[in-house]
Amino acid sequence: MAGNSQRRNRRTSNKKGMQVGSGGNRRRGLEGKGPTPPASARKGHKKNRIANAQAKQAAARRPAPRRGGAKGTSEMVVGRNPVYEALRDGVPATTLYVQQYIDNDERVRDALQLAGQRGNINLMEAPRPELDRMTNGLNHQGLVLQVPPYEYAHPEDLTAAAYDNHEDPLIVALDGVTDPRNLGAIVRSVSAFGGHGVVVPERRAAGMTAGAWKSSAGTAARTPVSRVTNLTRALEGYQKAGITVVGLAADGEHTVEDLDALGGPVVIVIGSEGKGLGRLVGETCDYRVRISMPGGAESLNAGVAAGIVLYEAARRRV
Numbered sequence: 590m591a592g593n594s595q596r597r598n599r600r601t602s603n604k605k606g607m608q609v610g611s612g613g614n615r616r617r618g619l620e621g622k623g624p625t626p627p628a629s630a631r632k633g634h635k636k637n638r639i640a641n642a643q644a645k646q647a648a649a650r651r652p653a654p655r656r657g658g659a660k661g662t663s664e665m666v667v668g669r670n671p672v673y674e675a676l677r678d679g680v681p682a683t684t685l686y687v688q689q690y691i692d693n694d695e696r697v698r699d700a701l702q703l704a705g706q707r708g709n710i711n712l713m714e715a716p717r718p719e720l721d722r723m724t725n726g727l728n729h730q731g732l733v734l735q736v737p738p739y740e741y742a743h744p745e746d747l748t749a750a751a752y753d754n755h756e757d758p759l760i761v762a763l764d765g766v767t768d769p770r771n772l773g774a775i776v777r778s779v780s781a782f783g784g785h786g787v788v789v790p791e792r793r794a795a796g797m798t799a800g801a802w803k804s805s806a807g808t809a810a811r812t813p814v815s816r817v818t819n820l821t822r823a824l825e826g827y828q829k830a831g832i833t834v835v836g837l838a839a840d841g842e843h844t845v846e847d848l849d850a851l852g853g854p855v856v857i858v859i860g861s862e863g864k865g866l867g868r869l870v871g872e873t874c875d876y877r878v879r880i881s882m883p884g885g886a887e888s889l890n891a892g893v894a895a896g897i898v899l900y901e902a903a904r905r906r907v
Contacts, residue, residue: 664736666799667729669696675734676703679810680802684711688720688731700732739797742813744823747786748830750813757854758832759902762788764820764870765861766891769795772814773804774892775859780808782896782903787812788856790820821869827856828875834858836866836874837894843878845901850876852905859895862888 666675666682673696676682685704691697704710720729751758761779766772772795776787795801796816802809817823824834833850836858845851858874860866865888871877880889880897889897 663738664799665724666734666736667724667727667732669694669700669730669732671799672732672734673700673703675736675799675803676700676707678803679807680734680799681737681739682707682710682734683737684713684735686713686715686720686723686733686735688729689714689716691731697732734799736799739814741797741816742786744788744815744817744826747788747813747815748827748832751785751854756783756785757906758827758856759784759854759899759906760786760788760827760832760856761895761899762820762824762834762856762858763794763891764790764858764866765793765864766859767793767795767861768891769798769800770804771795771891772797773801773806773809775895776801776805776812776814777808778892778896778899780805780812782899783906784812784899786815788815788817788820788823791816791818821873824856824858824870824873828873832856833876834874835898836860836871836877837880837898838866838871838877839879839888841877841879843876845878845880845898848876848878849905851898851902855902857895857898857902859891859898862891 666672666680672685676685682704685700687697687701701712704712715723717731720731720733724733747760748758759779759782761775761784763772763775766775766789772787772789778784779787789796797809797814805812815823828834832854834856835848835850837860851857858866858870860870865871866874866877878898880894882889888894
């Protein structure tokens with residue numbers, strides 16, 4: 590009896606006090622935890638380490654954006670046809686000046702209608718002597734359109750936009766291209782092939798005038814243009830950020846179709862149709878490439894040449 594009592598006491602002494610419930614924890618523990626995350630998101634996985642390393646590299650090479658580039662000068666578009674075409678093609682404008690007692694022909698009516706549809710263009714009536722003074726005596730035909738100064742981007746804005754979209758920068762720089770229509774056509778090609786902007790020098794080069802806006806067919810509204818004081822220094826800045834600079838030259842050592850560098854971060858430099866690249870700009874380029882022309886033409890229009898190289902760069906990125 591004494592032994593049985595001792596065994597009961599030992600069993601009793603091993604018991605804990607008041608038992609509490611699990612609070613539903615065991616039931617919740619049986620529930621699923623959702624889909625398995627991808628390998629790149631699982632801590633400790635090889636792909637996760639690679640993804641983190643790539644992110645650090647991108648952050649290290651990405652320049653801090655510096656918003657607010659140079660501004661252009663205001664411009665006047667004069668004449669009934671030029672004013673109508675500028676309004677039709679989406680050229681930015683602030684004010685349409687209309688001569689008092691003007692003959693209300695079809696072009697005038699169309700221009701007034703387009704300006705009214707925009708909703709943000711002021712309509713001002715002015716006497717002929719005032720319009721003569723504003724246009725320095727040009728044949729304005731009673732219509733003058735005020736185009737505001739173009740707000741150029743900073744060169745680093747172009748690369749920042751690319752990295753924000755997790756893309757390698759694709760930029761075109763122009764050396765000595767003086768025709769605004771060529772600039773507009775190149776802006777259009779950059780937009781078409783997924784580029785991130787155009788860089789132009791301040792001196793001896795076309796700027797974003799009304800003519801360039803028209804040639805861009807509206808793409809200038811979404812493709813930034815940067816204006817720099819010194820093109821060579823701007824290219825060197827891109828090189829320090831890890832971007833390859835490729836110059837287009839008739840006597841280039843490489844052909845466009847053979848240059849693998851076009852598939853990565855790159856600035857494509859286009860020279861003038863007659864003189865090509867300047868000496869300092871040409872020496873700054875990492876590669877000089879040529880376009881194979883079996884037909885034997887000596888050179889191509891700057892806009893056409895830019896389109897060919899941009900197509901090859903876009904093809905390699907797909």
